[in-house]
Amino acid sequence: MxxxxxxxxxxxxxxxxxxxxxxxxxxxxxxxxxxxxxxxxxxxxxxxxxxxxxxxxxxxxxxxxxxxxxxxxxxxxxxxxxxxxxxxxxxxxxxxxxxxxxxxxxxxxxxxxxxxxxxxxxxxxxxxxxxxxxxxxxxxxxxxxxxxxxxxxxxxxxxxxxxxxxxxxxxxxxLVPLVFESGPADAIKLAGIAVDSEVSACKRTFRENILFTHRGLSGPAILQASNYWHQGEDISIDMLPGMDLVDALNQSRHEKITLAGWLGHRLPNRLVQHLVANGLPNKPIEMLTPKEISDVAAKINEWRVRFQKTExxxxxxxxxxxxxxxxxxxxxxxxxxxxxxxxxxxxxxxxxxxxxxxxxxxxxxxxxxxxxx
Ligand SMILES: Cc1cc2nc3c(=O)[nH]c(=O)nc-3n(C[C@H](O)[C@H](O)[C@H](O)COP(=O)(O)OP(=O)(O)OC[C@H]3O[C@@H](n4cnc5c(N)ncnc54)[C@H](O)[C@@H]3O)c2cc1C
Incomplete structure (x- = not known):
């Protein structure tokens, strides 16, 4: 026209x-x-x-x-x-x-x-x-x-x-939602959760929301990354952008709070519960070992996700x-x-x-x- x-x-x-x-x-x-x-x-x-x-x-x-x-x-x-x-x-x-x-x-x-x-x-x-x-x-x-x-x-x-x-x-x-390689079982429990994130694919990084769907991830940051994603490559997601979790947890060691409680102030509760159900150590943060702290940081600051396909x-x-x-x-x-x-x-x-x-x-x-x- x-x-x-x-x-x-x-x-x-x-x-x-x-x-x-x-x-x-x-x-x-x-x-x-x-x-x-x-x-x-x-x-x-x-x-x-x-x-x-x-x-x-x-x-x-x-x-x-x-x-x-x-x-x-x-x-x-x-x-x-x-x-x-x-x-x-x-x-x-x-x-x-x-x-x-x-x-x-x-x-x-x-x-x-x-x-x-x-x-x-x-x-x-x-x-x-x-x-x-x-x-x-x-x-x-x-x-x-x-x-x-x-x-x-x-x-x-x-x-x-x-x-x-x-x-x-x-x-x-x-500009399309992506489907988890791991199948829908976990995704269904998380569907509807939105998290402000930094999403990186092929050396490009976008900061906006990600949105959990029944099969994988959508939301503006994922749609942007889909322009750069190639099948077989991981996408890296930082769900607490701007916060180095290793530093932040070390600085909070004196707080009398469990890891789940601490994360619950910063991430949606349903997501935290899911992470705990999938092996995140749920104990007082003063008792976390350095290895546990770096594992938690890897899961949240640098969640590497493998997608099977687009929608x-x-x-x-x-x-x-x-x-x-x-x-x-x-x-x-x-x-x-x-x-x-x-x-x-x-x-x-x-x-x-x-x-x-x-x-x-x-x-x-x-x-x-x-x-x-
Ligand atoms: C759901 C959705 C939301 C979007 N939102 C945005 C947005 O907000 N902002 C943005 O920048 N982009 C958006 N886009 C992308 C944008 O719509 C397209 O990039 C843009 O319309 C492309 O313009 P175009 O003229 O090249 O093609 P089109 O707008 O697709 O126009 C092509 C035309 O050719 C006609 N046509 C196709 N085949 C034939 C045929 N065989 N014979 C005769 N006619 C034919 C079609 O009917 C159509 O009218 C969105 C796309 C979708 C699907």
Missing amino acids: FCAAEAGKRGRRTLLLEHNAQPGRKIIISGGGRCNFTNIHTTHENFVSANPHFCKSALAGYTPDDFIELVRSCRIEYFEKKLGQLFCRERSHQIVEMLMAECRKAKVVVKTNCSVSNVEKDDKFTIDTSLGSFKCESLVVATGGLSFPKIGATDLGYRIAKQFGLKMVGTRPS GWDKAEVTLGGVSTEELSSKTMEAKRVPGLYFIGEVVDVTGWLGGYNFQWAWASAHAAGKAV
Whole structure:
């Protein structure tokens, strides 16, 4: 929608094809119905890609301030929830309505309930759809990633890339809860507990809540780490960030309190009881041996967790991987080897952190292509 409007404003005859009954369904369900539409701290460092520099040019060409200005001009109220994350105050529909209004202003023709069956290229592109065939000079593929298939996600974009011989980076679900390798028995007892933690995966560390689920862990810190997690690797979790437990316990040795009592002031009780049931020595802290103290610290400051898998496409917010950035111009998003063919948004191998970065990439890459087609 955003790319179509940008192209339309330049006087291009623009057609938007969407197989759902309305465009922008992911926007509608995003941010818990309030769409975290950008992040004011966006830089290229908030993205995962085989080429971490690729997104720089588009992000510089269309910044969070640019999108905020558009949102303001449409009198959509918003607020910063935390960490630079901007959300609609009312509902995410407003963003879709804003983008549709931009399309109307730019005379974009929108065809919904239109599924694309085939794409060919000679001097122009021919797009065969359930509503007939269309010809165009430029084709922008903005089909998104594979997550949330129930609202219309498909692999069409990846198929078009492959059809034209473009390289792909393997796709996998991300910003997604993870499933314990050890099975659900323990997890069920802990489900619902949230703990402010520092979560590290592949040399990246995120400090936010973790949330125990019936099968493993979720919560913002885990979703962030899932962008960097690879199967077979441990994730390290510090459930008392900023506190060196060895030091803290040694300094508290004079207190007349059991280890469980002491921890209970700092961690949720249900979690402490679970740790005790699983071998944490429950005795007065003055009686703990140095080895016991370092074992407790290892369990809490550096809990190493092995996950079996992610919760998959139905729960993932985004797709890691996609059309290789090697194939695309970072200035225009055009395929270097296929003039006129563009890829923007999540279908490209650029994946943002949780917190509005994925939409900012969608707007910025759409803007780059919309100015070029
Ligand atoms: C539950 C959830 C919450 C999210 N919340 C946020 C958030 O708050 N902030 C944030 O930054 N990101 C969020 N994201 C991620 C964000 O929604 C996406 O990264 C973003 O929508 C990608 O934009 P896009 O235009 O590339 O693709 P999409 O928004 O997925 O749009 C692709 C469009 O192409 C259509 N399409 C697909 N296949 C075909 C086909 N074969 N024929 C015709 N049309 C087709 C789809 O129906 C869809 O309308 C969330 C994602 C999910 C799943």
